[in-house]
Amino acid sequence: MSRGGSGVLAPGWGRAFFGLAITAITLLMIFPVAWMVLTAFRPASGVFYVHRGIEFTLGNFAEALAKPEMQASFVNSGVIATLATVFSLAVTITSGYMLSRFRGAASSVWFGLIYLFRCIPYITWVIPLYLLTQWMGILDTYLGLLLPHISIHICFFSWIMKGFFDGISPEMEYAAYIDGCSHWGAFFRVALPLAVPGIVALFILSWLYTWNEFLFALILTGSRTPMLTVRMAQFVNETGIEWHLMAATAVMAIGPALVVTIFAQEYVVKGLRL
Amino acid sequence: MKGSRRRFGARERFMLVLILPAFAILVAFQIVPILIGANASFRSWSLFDPQKTFVGLANYRRILADPIFYGTVLPNTLVFMVGSVTGGLVAGLGLATMLNRKFPGARLVRVGILLPLMVPPVVAAIMITWMFNDQFGVVNALLGTLGLEPVPWLVYRWTSFAIVVMTDVWLWTPWFTVLILAALQSLPLEPHEAARIDGAGPWQVFRNITLPLLRPVLMVCIVVRAIDAFRVFDIVWTITKGGPARSTEVFSIYAYKQAFVYLNFDLGTAASLIGAAIIMVVGGVLYKTLSYVVEVSR
Known part of the structure; x- marks a missing residue:
């Protein structure tokens, strides 16, 4: 049951705009958590350039729990x-x-x-x-x-x-x-x-x-x-x-x-x- | 007659037994501590005065005369309260309106949006501190990509403060969203349909029909969150510790520092009771004003 409706724009554009906005907001909400998860799998040397490099490890979890x-x-x-x-x-x-x-x-x-x-x-x-x-x-x-x-x-x-x-x-x-x-x-x-x-x-x-x-x-x-x-x-x-x-x-x-x-x-x- | 009186007695006894455990715990671990605190606030209660001399209102006077308390702490607390509640309310209202329709992937979006609510505030604060780290944080990396200078976010008062407020808004937006969405879904359909038939656009419908109908829920959200935002401690403590140079201290941090950093239990308890009095008044006024607004708008 949709009640919002996108009266101002043509239906196609309205739906596209809505999809884009809701995706952006959802990504923004999960970004801090996602970034932390990504950091957690990076080796100690790679942690300062999380966005670069492709080495991943599970060692951090073992080390933290040790x-x-x-x-x-x-x-x-x-x-x-x-x-x-x-x-x-x-x-x-x-x-x-x-x-x-x-x-x-x-x-x-x-x-x-x-x-x-x-x-x-x-x-x-x-x-x-x-x-x-x-x-x-x-x-x-x-x-x-x-x-x-x-x-x-x-x-x-x-x-x-x-x-x-x-x-x-x-x-x-x-x-x-x-x-x-x-x-x-x-x-x-x-x-x-x-x-x-x-x-x-x-x-x-x-x-x-x-x-x-x-x-x-x-x-x-x-x-x-x-x-x-x-x-x-x-x-x-x-x-x-x-x-x-x-x-x-x-x-x-x-x-x-x-x-x-x-x-x-x-x-x-x-x-x-x- | 006799029989009915006995039943009445049993009923009373049942009522009392139902609340007794909760009441006992409330007295022992909330009311008694507050009385101990009140007692300490009227005495000279530091490590150096084993006499615990009665000093009357001297501690209250010292707190109220402290420029950090009235010049920094109180304004910070109120700005934080207003910023956090407004931010969460606007974001929650927007999100709830968007989620109040069927679209593919709605369930996934709902999981994503609900997530911050479950995250421990301390962990959220750590994540944000990491993102805004001046050397290796992703925010400055992003600025670098855009060709901008990195910003030492946590060195300045207002950037630190903005980050703290933002973290709180992030943590609490889901809560607003859940409550407002529940209210939206229980609204009557007729006024909306009538307005649309009369040719009102979506914005007009929202502004003139939806928003007034939502007022009772929004009022509850505002009062509850304002009271909680006033006592914020964990995220401020983890992100700034009240720094740089005590400039982002809020009321709970101030009282905590008095008691456990400077070891003045008397000043700490006095400050905490002043804060409690302020939030009672602010909460009461807020409640009355908003009830009035809701009444008038009906």
Whole structure:
């Protein structure tokens, strides 16, 4: 169903112009990533003249991964992203369900809180979080990063989950009540299964957000739990950057994003539509 | 009567249990830290003062009197916010309009356009830094091919700043596109058809029918992105670190540096709370203004 139409120009020219424009924009959007991928396959000597020369190698990936700290940071980022996503979804699914199904004082106060804290800049609570996790003795440990990471998206995800549940008619749950189902029974057996597509979408988004996150990782971790994004940012600021290794690491860091964009695009779009 | 009251109690209990875990985490890791920060901002809280003397508003006064804060940091943050939101909005609106029709290869184009959204901002920043590298970057190589002098992009304030804004626009255009495209696809067809039958050109239809119908979505996009753009940290930190000579510092970088580079926790927390207050006001005003605009245009 085309609605645009190309009234001003003759149809042929209009279509040609459109094709050209959309191709140019798409190329522009993928160019930085494509250039990084190209750089990653160039040998160290060829990296400064990426556009010239035809030698390609896989050695950069092996060399970048050979550093134990790099291996650790990939593992750490993966572990934290997975755990934080699981816990964060577990608490926001119920919170979103409550916001969607119940009206009244408790519901509007909770919604107000979520809205308010969604607006507060991360830096405002991450600076004192350093003091708090230090005092708790969990600074620079998995726990010290995991707990704050669960909290980051509480507000945003409760909001999105509310939207998902709003899209599911509560009629089925009422029917379940009449059949003698408890509140929990109706939630687990009726509402939750219907929300699975939304939960999958949010799982993917949450995992990527946590994998990509930088500020919390920068402040709350150190040498004991290196995180991928922090390691990469340090790379840039070291003198004499090894661009070929940098590019190889970057390509591996984009890996999950590439997989998701190509294979799970529909889910991501669904998750973003609020 | 008794039975119905018990059911009401169970319902209340169910509600509370549903939000309790999320609420507990919110309190422990967001509200408590903010209170700790507020406490620190009223004290002399540096490594050299183990007493942590209460100093009232002195820290706030020092931040507000710092020429870097009001002369560089705040203008930068606001310019970044406006530039990033405007850029993303215009690009997203254009792209969504283009994608809102069937054409061969649409799926491929959608994958390409969605990609930046998934890329870690730090990695995006690194890619851009590499492209704009003064000696070996592809941008200067391209300029060389055209016979132009290479430009040391990250040495000057405004070129650095433009690169940072551009990176943010690149990262967030897909988000605008997805949301606006979803809204476009759910618009009613009748007004468009009526206007076309009345002889309106595509631009007139877009300007007078599509755009007003899109206003509620555009408003949400603007408010949400403005609040997020205000707290930008990762790409600025990776591309410029606030340099050259602190000239591209934004609010989050300023607060971070106060706390973790100059080790003044008191000044860092005070600055971060001033920023939070500003974004609350700006966000509130933006929301009210835009709601008003949407109401009036209906």
